[in-house]
Amino acid sequence: MKNSEYPKLSELTAARPLARPVYFKKVENFTSTNGKTCVAIHAYDGYTTVRVNVFDITAEVLQNRGVVEKKVYYCKFIKNDRGFVNIEGDPMPCNDPDIRVSDFGQRIPQDAEALYAKIVTAIESVRNTSYGEDTLADLSLKILNGIKEDFIRSSAAISMHHEQEGGLVLHSFNVSCAALLMLKLYKELDGELLVCGAALHDIGKIKEYNTDELGYATYSPLGQGLGHMIYGIELIDEYAKTGNYNKERVELLKHIIASHHGELEYGAVTKPCIPEAVLIHSLDDADAKLDMFKKIYKDMAPGENTEKTVFGLDTKAYKPSYLN
Ligand SMILES: [Fe+2]
């Protein structure tokens, strides 16, 4: 039976348990409120990810029973009246010959090459030669061209937003497009700095994450140690070594990368100190949050709040009653 023919996890209710193959994206230990080690299984059916908490056990014990992440299992799911999902019995290896691991891949529906080409066009449209012959646009295009393969494949996150193959190019395209639109409204802004900053703000993610063949990202060995802002700045330094770029403008481009998370508590190296950096921070934040809503809404009933505060949104989300 094909994956699309099984009942979906989004159809699971307290009254209707369901059994189906799922991909275990992550099997990780966590500590419960009473201090015990438990395991969270992030089960994905190709459409929705559901977190299943298994109490009084560790990931290592599960591993000894043959339950590990990045594999497909056949599970029976039940939902209790409080909305928590459990797996009844042990996850079984999936032996349906029609089910393949590739059924559980995550990739953007858009054409990544086309998005990349649109980012290039956006940068070319704002090239500014008044600061010298070698422009920020030239530098940005040189960088993108040098990292193109990784840039169009990479996920933009491990979780939260645009966490799929091609997520980085989609997110960078959205922020660049929004920057171009804002430029029409705020003509005093430095268009070249703004759009190049938008396109490059997350380029360091190609080094922060490894995106596997199914589109799932994990931290590279030193990914968390330096983070994508430092990696992005390093990339700019590397490519700016050759060419005669305006030094101050290159510094400001690096400032946009360093400050795009807005606040130090959200990982920013520094806070935005020029208007273009303030705007990139806002557009980046908006695009990430809108993507989170898109995903959350898939699993929400109209007219309802999420049960808990959504990580990343810092609030409970509401889905208007007139939406499907
Ligand atoms: Fe970022």
Ligand SMILES: [Fe+2]
């Ligand atoms: Fe971003």
